[in-house]
Amino acid sequence: xxxxxxxxxxxxxxxxxxxxxxxxxxxxxxxxxxxxxxxxxxxxxxxxxxxxxxxxxxxxxxxxxxxxx
Amino acid sequence: xxxxxxxxxxxxxxxxxxxxxxxxxxxxxxxxxxxxxxxxxxxxxxxxxxxxxxxxxxxxxxxxxxxxxxxxxxxxxxxxxxxxxxxxxxxxxxxxxxxxxxxxxxxxxxxxxxxxxxxxxxxxxxxxxxxxxxxxxxxxxxxxxxxxxxxxxxxxxxxxxxxxxxxxxxxxxxxxxxxxxxxxxxxxxxxxxxxxxxxxxxxxxxxxxxxxxxxxxxxxxxxxxxxxxxxxxxxxxxxxxxxxxxxxxxxxxxxxxxxxxxxxxxxxxxxxxxxxxxxxxxxxxxxxxxxxxxxxxxxxxxxxxxxxxxxxxxxxxxxxxxxxxxxxxxxxxxxxxxxxxxxxxxxxxxxxxxxxxxxxxxxxxxxxxxxxxxxxxxxxxxxxxxxxxxxxxxxxxxxxxxxxxxxxxxxxxxxxxxxxxxxxxxxxxxxxxxxxxxxxxxxxxxxxxxxxxxxxxxxxxxxxxxxxxxxxxxxxxxxxxxxxxxxxxxxxxxxxxxxxxxxxxxxxxxxxxxxxxxxxxxxxxxxxxxxxxxxxxxxxxxxxxxxxxxxxxxxxxxxxxxxxxxxxxxxxxxxxxxxxxxxxxxxxxxxxxxxxxxxxxxxxxxxxxxxxxxxxxxxxxxxxxxxxxxxxxxxxxxxxxxxxxxxxxxxxxxxxxxxxxxxxxxxxxxxxxxxxxxxxxxxxxxxxxxxxxxxxxxxxxxxxxxxxxxxxxxxxxxxxxxxxxxxxxxxxxxxxxxxxxxxxxxxxxxxxxxxxxxxxxxxxxxxxxxxxxxxxxxxxxxxxxxxxxxxxxxxxxxxxxxxxxxxxxxxxxxxxxx
Numbered sequence: 001x002x003x004x005x006x007x008x009x010x011x012x013x014x015x016x017x018x019x020x021x022x023x024x025x026x027x028x029x030x031x032x033x034x035x036x037x038x039x040x041x042x043x044x045x046x047x048x049x050x051x052x053x054x055x056x057x058x059x060x061x062x063x064x065x066x067x068x069x
Numbered sequence: 070x071x072x073x074x075x076x077x078x079x080x081x082x083x084x085x086x087x088x089x090x091x092x093x094x095x096x097x098x099x100x101x102x103x104x105x106x107x108x109x110x111x112x113x114x115x116x117x118x119x120x121x122x123x124x125x126x127x128x129x130x131x132x133x134x135x136x137x138x139x140x141x142x143x144x145x146x147x148x149x150x151x152x153x154x155x156x157x158x159x160x161x162x163x164x165x166x167x168x169x170x171x172x173x174x175x176x177x178x179x180x181x182x183x184x185x186x187x188x189x190x191x192x193x194x195x196x197x198x199x200x201x202x203x204x205x206x207x208x209x210x211x212x213x214x215x216x217x218x219x220x221x222x223x224x225x226x227x228x229x230x231x232x233x234x235x236x237x238x239x240x241x242x243x244x245x246x247x248x249x250x251x252x253x254x255x256x257x258x259x260x261x262x263x264x265x266x267x268x269x270x271x272x273x274x275x276x277x278x279x280x281x282x283x284x285x286x287x288x289x290x291x292x293x294x295x296x297x298x299x300x301x302x303x304x305x306x307x308x309x310x311x312x313x314x315x316x317x318x319x320x321x322x323x324x325x326x327x328x329x330x331x332x333x334x335x336x337x338x339x340x341x342x343x344x345x346x347x348x349x350x351x352x353x354x355x356x357x358x359x360x361x362x363x364x365x366x367x368x369x370x371x372x373x374x375x376x377x378x379x380x381x382x383x384x385x386x387x388x389x390x391x392x393x394x395x396x397x398x399x400x401x402x403x404x405x406x407x408x409x410x411x412x413x414x415x416x417x418x419x420x421x422x423x424x425x426x427x428x429x430x431x432x433x434x435x436x437x438x439x440x441x442x443x444x445x446x447x448x449x450x451x452x453x454x455x456x457x458x459x460x461x462x463x464x465x466x467x468x469x470x471x472x473x474x475x476x477x478x479x480x481x482x483x484x485x486x487x488x489x490x491x492x493x494x495x496x497x498x499x500x501x502x503x504x505x506x507x508x509x510x511x512x513x514x515x516x517x518x519x520x521x522x523x524x525x526x527x528x529x530x531x532x533x534x535x536x537x538x539x540x541x542x543x544x545x546x547x548x549x550x551x552x553x554x555x556x557x558x559x560x561x562x563x564x565x566x567x568x569x570x571x572x573x574x575x576x577x578x579x580x581x582x583x584x585x586x587x588x589x590x591x592x593x594x595x596x597x598x599x600x601x602x603x604x605x606x607x608x609x610x611x612x613x614x615x616x617x618x619x620x621x622x623x624x625x626x627x628x629x630x631x632x633x634x635x636x637x638x639x640x641x642x643x644x645x646x647x648x649x650x651x652x653x654x655x656x657x658x659x660x661x662x663x664x665x666x667x668x669x670x671x672x673x674x675x676x677x678x679x680x681x682x683x684x685x686x687x688x689x690x691x692x693x694x695x696x697x698x699x700x701x702x703x704x705x706x707x708x709x710x711x712x713x714x715x716x717x718x719x720x721x722x723x724x725x726x727x728x729x730x731x732x733x734x735x736x737x738x739x740x741x742x743x744x745x746x747x748x749x750x751x752x753x754x755x756x757x758x759x760x761x762x763x764x765x766x767x768x769x770x771x772x773x774x775x776x777x778x779x780x781x782x783x784x785x786x787x788x789x790x791x792x793x794x795x796x797x798x799x800x801x802x803x804x805x806x807x808x809x810x811x812x813x814x815x816x817x818x819x820x821x822x823x824x825x826x827x828x829x830x831x832x833x834x835x836x837x838x839x840x841x842x843x844x845x846x847x848x849x850x851x852x853x854x855x856x857x858x859x860x861x862x863x864x865x866x867x868x869x870x871x872x873x874x875x876x877x878x879x880x881x882x883x884x885x886x887x
Contacts, residue, residue, distance in 0.1 A: 020634075021229045024558040031554045032547065041547070049233060053391070059236055063547060064540050 025049050070638040071193055072671045074155040080143040081150045082108040085707040089697055093157050097674045097691050099682040100699025105708030106675040110200060110645045116152035116167055118194045119174040138171040147172040158189050202645040206623030210610045215404035218596035225634050228397050230555050235400045237551050241544040248537040255530035262523040264324055283513035301524060302517040317443050318515040319504040325440060326497055329433040336426055345480045348419045352477045364409035369471055375399050424467050431460050444500045452489045556591060562633060563589040569629035573666060577621050577658045617650040643673040656681055660688040683749060687865060711742050720841055729837050733829035736841060737765055744768035747851050750861035751775045765826055773810045779872050780806060783881030790886050799881055809850040812843040853878045
């Protein structure tokens with residue numbers, strides 16, 4: 001049986017490299033997606049969390065958006 | 070994923086030139102310490118990954134593969150140091166060869182160079198965990214939960230999950246701290262506004278009432294509501310000419326001066342002094358705690374390194390680091406300082422109320438000093454500025470906390486107060502008092518101007534606080550979700566690993582721990598590990614279990630983790646001298662477990678213990694030709710194996726140089742090794758020694774006696790069955806054996822063991838050569854003349870039934886016709 005959650009999980013995992021680590025991080029993205037108030041945050045986070053070299057600065061931007069100058 | 074068919078090592082580590090051919094099956098390397106076993110492990114790791122963890126792990130500063138990988142005599146010729154391995158790749162149904170040289174370790178030569186094979190080789194290269202040494206094994210068992218979590222996550226290739234968790238947590242903590250700072254700023258702005266409004270409580274109603282009272286005096290319409298953009302001086306002319314001097318508002322100046330004096334009094338009050346004394350006592354206690362001092366200093370240093378890291382180079386040693394690895398490395402070090410971090414936070418909490426008061430005074434000093442400069446004539450506020458500077462130093466020392474002595478000194482300097490400012494305060498009070506009293510309208514105008522300024526500051530601070538809180542809440546929520554989801558996923562992984570671990574351990578210890586259970590308890594950033602101790606409860610593995618049992622647990626946990634990580638791809642593992650503490654009874658069970666539970670995995674095992682090797686062979690984990698037995702190592706030749714041809718040739722070469730002492734020592738060592746093997750395969754009785762230190766005098770006479778007895782039994786059995794051929798064969802062997810034994814004279818040792826062979830070293834070369842010849846003849850008669858394998862008794866337990874060789878050339882029945 002394929003349910004929405006499985007589909008969403010697969011969707012999230014597709015961003016990663018398929019490793020166990022990325023599967024777990026993908027599950028976090030799916031859980032965050034379930035909260036509509038975090039739609040923007042999820043969109044930004046899912047672009048950086050699978051990158052093994054992500055820095056604190058990139059994560060902050062993903063969480064809070066670009067800093068206004 | 071791979072099976073090792075053969076490995077050739079050239080001028081690498083302690084090896085000059087050596088080839089081993091495991092042929093895709095389990096293989097053991099046995100030899101005393103210092104005979105080169107680890108060099109073989111290094112070579113395997115190097116050829117498969119390009120690295121040698123022994124030269125690059127923790128505590129190996131100054132060592133490198135490039136400089137220390139080659140044999141010491143080839144250290145300037147890294148291209149001459151190389152390892153070649155031939156692999157079988159079952160999933161591809163292909164074989165491949167990898168040749169990797171120290172000169173260019175990142176670019177191995179792969180033959181055939183096909184994309185699929187290269188992918189497999191690259192994948193193997195990413196999994197250095199196929200090598201397990203005892204040092205690593207015990208890390209899983211005895212490590213602190215925080216450190217164990219790191220080790221296990223690294224083995225499972227899940228460091229990225231942990232690194233991200235640490236990053237989310239760090240951001241959540243930082244944003245909460247930022248919100249805390251912002252709250253202080255907002256509270257201070259609120260207090261300044263309330264002071265300017267001169268109202269008992271800062272509420273909208275009180276503000277509007279106070280403001281409208283002044284607005285009425287200026288004939289301005291009252292404000293009915295205070296929107297975020299409302300100006301309380303709306304309608305009042307605000308244009309100031311550029312030449313207009315800074316105006317000192319008498320009432321505000323007076324209020325500022327009073328406030329500063331009040332705050333200074335508070336700072337000198339008994340309440341604050343008591344807080345200072347308590348804080349100093351806390352600091353004094355920590356100053357006695359050397360562990361805290363070391364730990365707190367290191368923690369601070371690590372935090373600074375983390376903050377200064379530019380995503381490429383370590384700010385301390387200029388070494389290039391991958392960001393993920395650098396953060397994981399620092400996070401691992403920080404775990405050690407968790408207790409110090411806790412103590413530091415507690416002290417910061419004690420200092421906070423004092424620090425807040427100090428910072429309040431710093432702000433007020435700045436304002437009052439500016440006031441002095443604006444008055445006509447100017448009031449010299451040097452004493453206030455000096456005190457301001459002093460308090461800034463105090464604030465900095467208390468905020469930094471380290472060095473603790475400086476923080477304690479700063480607290481002490483607060484107690485002294487500052488009498489030197491009093492004349493300045495008097496001058497300021499006098500100058501402010503001399504300012505003309507404004508009329509009612511001017512006072513109202515001044516009031517609204519100041520209040521508007523402070524309202525703006527308050528509004529900005531409130532907006533910043535709101536944003537900081539919002540960020541902190543978001544960061545905390547994301548971290549909580551991340552922690553919850555990853556813990557759930559890791560729980561599932563650990564539950565599976567826990568189950569496999571328990572099953573493997575029970576297989577090894579079924580004799581007395583059949584009900585054994587284990588609990589792997591992950592929590593955020595930690596991995597607890599408790600094991601059942603004979604039904605008495607769950608305890609850490611190091612609490613009651615013996616070192617041997619802990620070794621067994623380490624291996625079982627490693628195997629369970631590897632099975633989870635690689636699944637069917639777990640086809641190769643190197644177990645480097647693991648299980649050295651396991652008792653002999655359980656070694657047999659370990660061998661069985663490896664053989665039965667991991668039939669598709671090729672184990673490459675090293676051990677310095679011959680009995681351990683024997684257990685592996687007896688159980689069938691290692692086939693008879695699946696081992697290399699190192700006897701010695703020297704820097705010129707590297708490891709040497711127990712090989713008949715080599716030994717006799719080597720003895721001859723010593724004798725050619727008239728070195729009888731060396732020849733005698735080698736003959737004795739070899740005969741000891743050979744006699745052990747012969748006693749084992751012939752099932753000879755040897756006088757028991759508790760320390761297992763059997764001498765040649767204990768072993769060889771027993772082996773000879775046993776061989777003679779077996780041949781006699783074989784002859785008798787053949788006669789009883791009427792097998793003339795076998796009878797003659799046994800008789801011939803018996804005669805040859807008797808002659809060789811008599812020639813060696815070794816049987817006489819039973820009369821006075823150890824006397825005769827101890828005298829070899831003092832013989833002359835001409836006297837010793839016949840001795841060597843006699844023993845070579847004796848050794849030869851223990852073996853089949855066709856296959857050269859030492860004759861052995863079958864079965865290896867219960868009553869002997871046959872005496873055989875590997876090729877079937879000798880196959881004597883030992884059971885007589887009933």
